Amino acid sequence: MIGEGQTAGSVPTIDAERWLEEHGDCLYRYALMRTRDSAVAEDLVQETFLAALKSKDGFLGKSGERTWLIAILKHKIIDHVRRVCRERKLLDEQSRPGESEEQFDEWRHWKIRDGFGPMEWGVDAQALLERKDFKAVLERCLSALPMRTAQAFMLREMEDQSAEEICKVLDITPTNLWVMLHRARLRLRRCIEINWLGTKREG
Amino acid sequence: MANLSPTRRISLWISSLLPSCEDVARLVSDSHERPLGWQHRVTVRVHFAVCIWCRRYARQLRLLSEVLRRHTPDTSPDSPHLPEAARERLKQAVRGAQE
Numbered sequence: 228m229i230g231e232g233q234t235a236g237s238v239p240t241i242d243a244e245r246w247l248e249e250h251g252d253c254l255y256r257y258a259l260m261r262t263r264d265s266a267v268a269e270d271l272v273q274e275t276f277l278a279a280l281k282s283k284d285g286f287l288g289k290s291g292e293r294t295w296l297i298a299i300l301k302h303k304i305i306d307h308v309r310r311v312c313r314e315r316k317l318l319d320e321q322s323r324p325g326e327s328e329e330q331f332d333e334w335r336h337w338k339i340r341d342g343f344g345p346m347e348w349g350v351d352a353q354a355l356l357e358r359k360d361f362k363a364v365l366e367r368c369l370s371a372l373p374m375r376t377a378q379a380f381m382l383r384e385m386e387d388q389s390a391e392e393i394c395k396v397l398d399i400t401p402t403n404l405w406v407m408l409h410r411a412r413l414r415l416r417r418c419i420e421i422n423w424l425g426t427k428r429e430g
Numbered sequence: 431m432a433n434l435s436p437t438r439r440i441s442l443w444i445s446s447l448l449p450s451c452e453d454v455a456r457l458v459s460d461s462h463e464r465p466l467g468w469q470h471r472v473t474v475r476v477h478f479a480v481c482i483w484c485r486r487y488a489r490q491l492r493l494l495s496e497v498l499r500r501h502t503p504d505t506s507p508d509s510p511h512l513p514e515a516a517r518e519r520l521k522q523a524v525r526g527a528q529e
């Protein structure tokens with residue numbers, strides 16, 4: 228912090244502090260969900276603001292402010308995941324093979340009698356997105372996935388990264404990736420069905 | 431293989447033609463990642479015709495894909511907030527960077 232207090236009144240200061248007020252929580256949640264580490268999430272938000280200050284030219288006007296900041300944050304998160312994978316800190320936790328396959332019987336059909344068969348959800352995407360309680364369940368279910376599986380799945384479905392890019396970032400083969408995505412989908416849909424639709428039906 | 435009875439062989443052959451739900455679930459997931467070959471597409475179609483569970487599964491995956499693509503963080507009051515200490519540190523860092 229060199230020469231603090233000399234820039235009082237300069238416009239950029241006001242901008243950045245307003246950003247912090249208006250988008251700080253949102254960016255933090257975004258990063259926390261993807262890194263599961265509050266210290267890392269804080270750092271990434273800070274890096275995002277600093278990068279944003281440097282590249283004001285990419286700014287699309289006040290209405291697109293959050294989108295622009297999130298776009299910067301996305302890059303920071305991907306860099307972070309890549310770094311962690313390279314340092315082998317994100318170990319391939321031996322996700323118990325039973326975890327997702329437990330939904331199938333010995334004939335490898337859905338265990339209908341034990342309630343594992345997919346139910347009729349009877350909603351569309353718009354209806355789901357408008358529900359706050361659904362969002363909370365979705366985020367809880369994502370955070371229940373094993374870390375590496377969750378990273379692969381979120382990069383694919385939420386960040387819309389190509390398989391090639393994800394394999395590079397996570398240092399895995401395409402076949403690994405497909406298996407991970409398959410498991411993630413099985414577990415996620417199951418988790419949502421029990422925790423959200425389950426309570427909706429009977430509650 | 432040689433000492434299997436003909437009936438056993440036939441039943442094995444038939445079950446190899448009938449994919450399991452687990453196989454179909456994997457193919458449905460893969461179809462989000464890459465175009466399936468025509469044999470696999472036929473396998474899935476034929477299975478869908480007789481299995482409502484896998485049909486629902488495929489619909490749920492499409493729905494989740496759309497929801498996730500459009501997802502923005504939960505903003506309800508009980509969702510996590512940027513801690514006060516971090517907010518202060520960030521403010522300092524931002525000010526420092528502007529000088």
Ligand SMILES: [Zn+2]
Nearest residue numbers: 451481483484
């Ligand atoms: Zn089936």
